[in-house]
Amino acid sequence: MYSSRKICLPITVILLAAGSLAGAAEPGSFGYGRVATPAQIAGWDIDVRGEDGAGLPPGKGTVDRGADVYAEQCAACHGTFGEGEGRFPKLVGGVGSLRDERPEPTVGSYWPFAPTLWDYINRAMPMAAPHTLSADDVYALTAYILSLNDLVPHEFVADRNSLPKVKMRNRDNFIWSDPRPDTVAAPCMNACVNAADVRISSTAEGRNLTPRTTGPLDTMQPK
Amino acid sequence: MRHNPLRSKAILSDLAGSDAPVGRRGFLTLGAALTGGLALGGKTAMADPAPEAPPADAPWSQSIGAGVVDRPYGRPADTEASVIRRNVPWLTASAESSVSFSPLQDLHGIITPNGLFFERHHAGRPDIDPAQHKLMIHGLVERPLLLTMKDILRFPSISRIHFIECPANGGMNWRAAQMNSLQFSHGMVSCAEWTGVRLSTLLEETGVKKDAKWAMVEGADGAHMNRSLPLDKCLDDCLVVYAQNGEALRPEQGYPLRLVVPGWEGNVNIKWLRRIKLGDKPWHSREETSKYTDLMPDGTSRGFTWLIDAKSVITFPCPEKPLDGPGLYEIRGLAWTGNGKVRRVDVSMDGGVNWQTAWLHEPVLSKALTKFTLPWRWDGRPALVASRVIDETGYVQPTIAELRKQRGSNSVYHNNSIQTWQVKSDGSVFNVQLA
Known part of the structure; x- marks a missing residue:
């Protein structure tokens, strides 16, 4: 103990020196990299806030224009009317289904904020060529998908002012704080439940849903 | 409870059939009788063509091997080719927006290669x-x-x-x-x-x-x-x-x-x-x-549910690694919690009626996988094995029934429930849930 204390003291001094080198409070102490210019920031500054639409760029788009862009860019995966092809996401429907045994969360039934739709299309779609559409086309697609969901009238024009005002159906049903832990259990050790009551309620045996875990990758295709 | 070699030695004598936890060092002194079944974990063990014959040199002992930088980066042995990430083809629309799963059944320790x-x-x-x-x-x-x-x-x-x-x-x-x-x-x-x-x-x-x-x-x-x-x-x-x-x-x-x-x-x-x-x-x-x-x-929906709650799972036995007949086995598993450190892991062999505390293996690190083990003498009768972690905040891993009571079954995310494996008398293992 004593000897380790003797060693500790010089180490502490070194650490303090390193700490001041790191300049805990002074921006630019290291001086690495370059200060980002406004033009550089503009190149990547694409984010849009869902709640108030902050960050939405100039531009606008109509429902009709959106239908044309959609047919060309989106329908192959999301279906002509947003019904979804295969396992690609449905964009439409499911309204009133969120308490059902098989809920359908879509833009119409689940999404809380319309500007988030603009943001997501702009940053991630179309899947094979993301972030290649013009701002106007993204506005048009947003208008069209909102219209497919009966959230806006046919004559709606999407722009930076109109999108934040669109009232989404599920907007007020999100709790933006985590209520967990929501289970409390005492870690019982003996005779915790009646042995006669222990019953298997479900088993994965025989379901044939599990790919193999040896040999080559399993395509799960009928052979 | 941490690994404690002294305590392990003290209780080693009544290990067989005992419910007492035993540290790894003590456990290993039991010797080679254990290792074959443990390492290979089941029926896939390579058959020895002449078990009675004395071991003789294999071809690789009577030839020269590959030189250094034969494989400048290196790779696993060819016979480990099945130890790979795998996906569930029916789960997602495309492999580009999808997931693959780590082969936990073939991994050892807390670090993922x-x-x-x-x-x-x-x-x-x-x-x-x-x-x-x-x-x-x-x-x-x-x-x-x-x-x-x-x-x-x-x-x-x-x-x-x-x-x-x-x-x-x-x-x-x-x-x-x-x-x-x-x-x-x-x-x-x-x-x-x-x-x-x-x-x-x-x-x-x-x-x-x-x-x-x-x-x-x-x-x-x-x-x-x-x-x-x-x-x-x-x-x-x-x-x-x-x-x-x-x-x-x-x-x-x-x-x-x-x-x-x-x-x-x-x-x-x-x-x-x-x-x-x-x-x-x-x-x-x-x-x-x-x-x-x-x-x-x-x-309603919960947003900003970032925390990973405490969770544990038994990695041996498991469906991929069945048991090879009655005898002494080391139950192995992993536990983790976003709250910090794992404090304790309990293991049940009877579907949660009785629990025993497993050994935690060092290092037990904050927000890291933690390894636990517990020796188990399997008598060959059907069993329901499960693990339950308690983290440093005192949070106890819940059952799936407790989670469903709070959250139903449509919340998709954050299922940290206790995993039960059903062991059948032939040693095969199945994923089950208990009522």
């Missing part, structure tokens, strides 16, 4: 030129910065061991036991030593304006994946990392740069990190509204 770390991509794996990659930090900062990889490597470095778990790990078992496999039921968790720079160091370098409360973190992949994080978490323990288990990040894990948000759901650990923007409010991106929110039975 880099080639076996689970994957989750939203727009496929980009192959990024590090010479062109940059990190921009801007928004409510005093001094917006554009950093190259060379710049980032100059900052003071830190290494930490942390797990990352996709919150949808186990999601396929919310309604019922579906996947008869450890790999597919729990394989979206992995653990590595990460090296990089503290996010707080970078934010000290930019300076933080007083209105800043949130950070938007964004990837350079085609999805431009982005999430909001509270500034407090960013300044607490988040890391901007370029290395994983001692080498550069793998492309699948975010090469050349990713965020590690210890103890929080995988999705916020942004890969291919290119931008951090500070703001006064959260962004409510698609990945934190339409996805990664938890739908409750009353139709």
Whole structure:
């Protein structure tokens, strides 16, 4: 103990020196990299806030224009009317289904904020060529998908002012704080439940849903 | 309870058939009688053509092997070819926006080899030129910065061991036991030593304006994946990392740069990190509204449920590694919690009627996988084996029934329930849930 204390003291001094080198409070102490210019920031500054639409760029788009862009860019995966092809996401429907045994969360039934739709299309779609559409086309697609969901009238024009005002159906049903832990259990050790009551309620045996875990990758295709 | 060699020796004498926990060192002194069945874990054991014959030199003992740099990088033995990440083809529409699972049934210890770390991509794996990659930090900062990889490597470095778990790990078992496999039921968790720079160091370098409360973190992949994080978490323990288990990040894990948000759901650990923007409010991106929110039975949803609650699973036996006849086995498993350290793991062989405390193996690290073991003399009768972790906050891993009572079965994410494996009398193992 004593000897380790003797060693500790010089180490502490070194650490303090390193700490001041790191300049805990002074921006630019290291001086690495370059200060980002406004033009550089503009190149990547694409984010849009869902709640108030902050960050939405100039531009606008109509429902009709959106239908044309959609047919060309989106329908192959999301279906002509947003019904979804295969396992690609449905964009439409499911309204009133969120308490059902098989809920359908879509833009119409689940999404809380319309500007988030603009943001997501702009940053991630179309899947094979993301972030290649013009701002106007993204506005048009947003208008069209909102219209497919009966959230806006046919004559709606999407722009930076109109999108934040669109009232989404599920907007007020999100709790933006985590209520967990929501289970409390005492870690019982003996005779915790009646042995006669222990019953298997479900088993994965025989379901044939599990790919193999040896040999080559399993395509799960009928052979 | 930690490994305690002294105590192990004291109780070693009544080990056979005993319920008492035994430390690893004591357990190993039992000798070679155990090792065959343990290492190979079941019926796939290679058959010895002449078990009575004395061992003789094999061909590899009577020839010269390959020289150094025969494999300049190195790779696993050819006979380990089945130990790979696997996906569930029916689960997602395309492999580019999908997941693969780590083969936990074949792994040992708490570190996931880099080639076996689970994957989750939203727009496929980009192959990024590090010479062109940059990190921009801007928004409510005093001094917006554009950093190259060379710049980032100059900052003071830190290494930490942390797990990352996709919150949808186990999601396929919310309604019922579906996947008869450890790999597919729990394989979206992995653990590595990460090296990089503290996010707080970078934010000290930019300076933080007083209105800043949130950070938007964004990837350079085609999805431009982005999430909001509270500034407090960013300044607490988040890391901007370029290395994983001692080498550069793998492309699948975010090469050349990713965020590690210890103890929080995988999705916020942004890969291919290119931008951090500070703001006064959260962004409510698609990945934190339409996805990664938890739908409750009353139709409301929980948002910003970042924490990974305590979870554990028995990795041997498991459906992929059945038992090879009655006898003494070492039950093995992993436990983890986003709250910090694992305090204790209990194991039941009878479906939760009685529990015994397992040994935790060092190191027991905060927000990292922790290994536990417990010897078990299996009598060949059907058994229901399960593990239950208690973390340093006192939180107890719940049963699936307890979780369903609170959250129904449509919340997709954060299923951290106790996993029960049914062991049949022939040694085969199945994923089951108990009423």
